[in-house]
Amino acid sequence: MMLNRRQFIRAGLAGSALLAFAGWLNAAGQRALNDAERDMLAAVVNALLDGALPGDSGQRRRLVALTVDGIAVEVAGFSLATQKEIGELFGLLVAAPGRWLLAGVGKAWREASVTDVSDFLQAWRTSRLDLLQGAYAALHDLTFGAWYARPETWEAIGYPGPPKGYF
Amino acid sequence: MQDPIKLGLAAGWKHFDASALARSQTIEADVVIVGSGAGGGVSADILSDAGLRVVLVEEGPLRSSTDFRMRESEAYPELYQESGARKTADKAINILQGRCVGGSTTVNWTSSFRTPPEVFAYWQRQFGLRQLSSEAMSSWFAVMEHKLSVRSWDTPPNPNNQLLLAGGEKLGVDVGLIKRNVKACWNLGYCGLGCPTNAKQSMLITTIPAALSRGAVLYSRLRAERLRFAGNQVAALDCQALQPDGIRPSGKRVQLRARHFIVAGGAIGSPALLMRSGVPDPYRRLGKRTFLHPVIISAALMPDRVDAYAGAPQSIYSDHFLHQAPIDGPLGFKLEAAPLHPVLFATTLQGYGQAHARLMREFTQASVALALLRDGFHPASVGGQVRLGANGLPVLDYPLGDVIWEAARRALLAMAEIQFAAGARWVTPVHESTPGYTSWAEARRGIAELPLKPFVCRVVSAHVMGGCAMADAPQRGVVDHRGRHFWLGNLSVHDGSVFPTSLGVNPQLSIYGLVARNASLLAAELSGRPVPAIP
Numbered sequence: 001m002m003l004n005r006r007q008f009i010r011a012g013l014a015g016s017a018l019l020a021f022a023g024w025l026n027a028a029g030q031r032a033l034n035d036a037e038r039d040m041l042a043a044v045v046n047a048l049l050d051g052a053l054p055g056d057s058g059q060r061r062r063l064v065a066l067t068v069d070g071i072a073v074e075v076a077g078f079s080l081a082t083q084k085e086i087g088e089l090f091g092l093l094v095a096a097p098g099r100w101l102l103a104g105v106g107k108a109w110r111e112a113s114v115t116d117v118s119d120f121l122q123a124w125r126t127s128r129l130d131l132l133q134g135a136y137a138a139l140h141d142l143t144f145g146a147w148y149a150r151p152e153t154w155e156a157i158g159y160p161g162p163p164k165g166y167f
Numbered sequence: 168m169q170d171p172i173k174l175g176l177a178a179g180w181k182h183f184d185a186s187a188l189a190r191s192q193t194i195e196a197d198v199v200i201v202g203s204g205a206g207g208g209v210s211a212d213i214l215s216d217a218g219l220r221v222v223l224v225e226e227g228p229l230r231s232s233t234d235f236r237m238r239e240s241e242a243y244p245e246l247y248q249e250s251g252a253r254k255t256a257d258k259a260i261n262i263l264q265g266r267c268v269g270g271s272t273t274v275n276w277t278s279s280f281r282t283p284p285e286v287f288a289y290w291q292r293q294f295g296l297r298q299l300s301s302e303a304m305s306s307w308f309a310v311m312e313h314k315l316s317v318r319s320w321d322t323p324p325n326p327n328n329q330l331l332l333a334g335g336e337k338l339g340v341d342v343g344l345i346k347r348n349v350k351a352c353w354n355l356g357y358c359g360l361g362c363p364t365n366a367k368q369s370m371l372i373t374t375i376p377a378a379l380s381r382g383a384v385l386y387s388r389l390r391a392e393r394l395r396f397a398g399n400q401v402a403a404l405d406c407q408a409l410q411p412d413g414i415r416p417s418g419k420r421v422q423l424r425a426r427h428f429i430v431a432g433g434a435i436g437s438p439a440l441l442m443r444s445g446v447p448d449p450y451r452r453l454g455k456r457t458f459l460h461p462v463i464i465s466a467a468l469m470p471d472r473v474d475a476y477a478g479a480p481q482s483i484y485s486d487h488f489l490h491q492a493p494i495d496g497p498l499g500f501k502l503e504a505a506p507l508h509p510v511l512f513a514t515t516l517q518g519y520g521q522a523h524a525r526l527m528r529e530f531t532q533a534s535v536a537l538a539l540l541r542d543g544f545h546p547a548s549v550g551g552q553v554r555l556g557a558n559g560l561p562v563l564d565y566p567l568g569d570v571i572w573e574a575a576r577r578a579l580l581a582m583a584e585i586q587f588a589a590g591a592r593w594v595t596p597v598h599e600s601t602p603g604y605t606s607w608a609e610a611r612r613g614i615a616e617l618p619l620k621p622f623v624c625r626v627v628s629a630h631v632m633g634g635c636a637m638a639d640a641p642q643r644g645v646v647d648h649r650g651r652h653f654w655l656g657n658l659s660v661h662d663g664s665v666f667p668t669s670l671g672v673n674p675q676l677s678i679y680g681l682v683a684r685n686a687s688l689l690a691a692e693l694s695g696r697p698v699p700a701i702p
Contacts, residue, residue: 047519047520048519048520048523049519049520049524050519050520050521050524051520051521051522051523051524051525052523052524052527074244074250076412077243077244077250077414078249078250078252078414079249079414079560080414080415080557080558081556081557081558081560082249082252084557114520118519118520121519125599126599126600130257130258130259130621130622133621133622133623134257134258134259134622137258137622138258140514140519141252141514143519144510144513144514144516144523145510145513145514147513148239148509148510148512148513148514148527149238149239149240149509149510150240153509154509156527156528157509157527157528157530157531158528158530158531159476159509159530159531162236162237162238162355162357163237163355
């Protein structure tokens with residue numbers, strides 16, 4: 001009974017994510033991650049989690065991709081209005097003019113270094129525009145939320161996880 | 168470990184997950200209650216006890232102890248508004264609010280305080296609420312304290328709370344012990360993710376089961392959309408069923424007809440429902456004066472392990488800084504501790520990259536203090552405003568003005584001084600440009616100079632109040648002291664939205680006590696039985 005319910009919840013989340021991957025349904029506001037957005041988020045995650053991610057490049061890429069998957073699940077759990085706003089932010093960042101003018105990143109996201117992306121994040125973090133500060137905060141919270149939700153990240157911070165075996 | 172909800176459902180409680188409804192339907196009842204949190208739960212219990220047929224409508228899912236696995240990745244999306252990331256319109260304030268059967272009482276940290284006497288006195292003076300006072304409300308609080316096992320917590324505080332006690336005592340800052348609504352609590356520390364042992368006496372395992380056992384009907388995943396009224400009477404409530412994801416409407420609808428309607432959807436949801444319904448509001452009071460107890464945060468690294476994820480989340484408080492000035496003077500603040508879990512801590516903590524990772528590696532030695540600013544009393548602290556955004560969903564504007572930031576600075580100073588007095592080796596305000604400090608002298612100089620403004624200084628909230636304020640006249644409020652709407656005769660508001668200011672204390676017990684009174688008065692009226700003997 002318990003397992004069934006949990007499987008059901010997981011299936012629901014996976015279903016939402018799948019639906020998301022099916023592509024943007026523009027006017028309806030129901031948005032999902034496309035390849036360009038995944039590239040952009042991978043660059044952001046790679047910079048925000050620098051210091052938490054391993055140096056080994058293959059392993060690092062795999063963990064970045066897992067974190068981007070986690071962000072997709074987080075976004076799918078928001079209200080439609082919030083999903084739409086986040087979709088607008090992502091859309092802005094993946095378009096070359098947005099990336100270049102608003103974020104100040106001249107290279108494609110796939111080619112941007114940790115330093116390039118850190119500079120952009122720091123500029124938004126300290127921006128005088130509420131909109132950019134709020135956007136930085138959203139990227140910050142989505143990334144760290146997706147990362148530290150995974151039990152595999154807990155050992156590095158000394159967190160033993162919730163009590164086990166009592167129930 | 169038994170799950171009382173699963174047992175009750177097996178025994179035949181009438182719960183309908185609206186996401187599974189095969190067709191739209193119309194239901195009749197005596198009383199329809201929107202929301203199953205502190206206000207809705209107590210109302211359902213008292214009205215069903217008076218023999219009335221009650222229907223409870225909850226937008227969130229029904230989850231219970233066997234679902235509560237103490238994991239943030241499951242609890243936030245399942246049990247909180249916007250997965251725990253609800254925000255003000257400008258995104259500068261993050262709001263923790265429940266969205267499940269039991270509402271915020273399912274996920275709160277169990278801190279229980281009566282409404283302070285000076286708050287009632289202010290309401291009497293400013294809003295003409297002469298019927299409400301500590302004396303008049305005393306028995307109602309006592310009833311609910313008894314029912315929900317609100318008692319002093321005799322287990323020693325965890326190190327995260329002990330620090331507040333030790334630092335306070337060293338500096339001559341008054342501290343006290345927090346009463347908690349728990350029974351046989353295991354002191355695990357995961358209250359915020361749903362209590363896995365059914366120790367927390369939330370609405371989920373107390374009043375709602377009591378009402379369901381008497382035949383009350385509970386709908387989950389059902390969103391209250393609009394009240395239909397004719398003349399001065401509400402005739403029906405139109406609801407949208409949600410899909411199993413809890414986000415998108417399924418297309419099925421439920422219309423609820425009743426003699427009386429109680430709105431208890433919280434201080435964001437309740438005014439929004441009344442706005443969507445177009446209820447009369449000639450003095451434009453609806454959704455105004457929404458208060459948040461804006462919370463300012465100070466993190467400390469201690470020399471030893473704190474393990475702030477373990478043990479009762481809040482057991483020590485200080486009201487010292489609420490009593491430094493008149494209630495309508497510069498904003499006072501209440502100090503409490505915050506439990507830390509990896510996602511909550513990592514998302515709240517400023518910075519990124521190497522600096523963030525370095526702090527996260529000190530997770531087990533981190534301690535966090537909170538200052539809850541008492542908004543709504545100073546003439547310039549008028550709070551926020553709920554309005555309707557896309558799809559009729561509520562949006563909260565809450566401008567952070569000078570009176571807030573002046574208090575925020577005092578709060579950051581007070582918390583840093585206490586943390587250093589308790590032995591902290593490093594203290595940082597949760598703030599984007601502070602370097603953090605290694606001594607009180609350094610912190611005192613640094614915090615005095617810190618730029619304090621939205622986004623740069625993190626502000627959060629877990630207490631949303633106001634927006635359907637009670638008052639003695641419709642010029643000053645939305646409902647009277649009984650929670651009765653000024654214009655629609657069979658409409659009541661029974662939740663934290665009726666408070667005309669914030670409280671200066673965690674709000675659950677204030678809601679329980681006031682709603683116990685108002686639901687009892689309503690039950691007497693609707694059932695034709697005598698008004699309860701409590702004064």
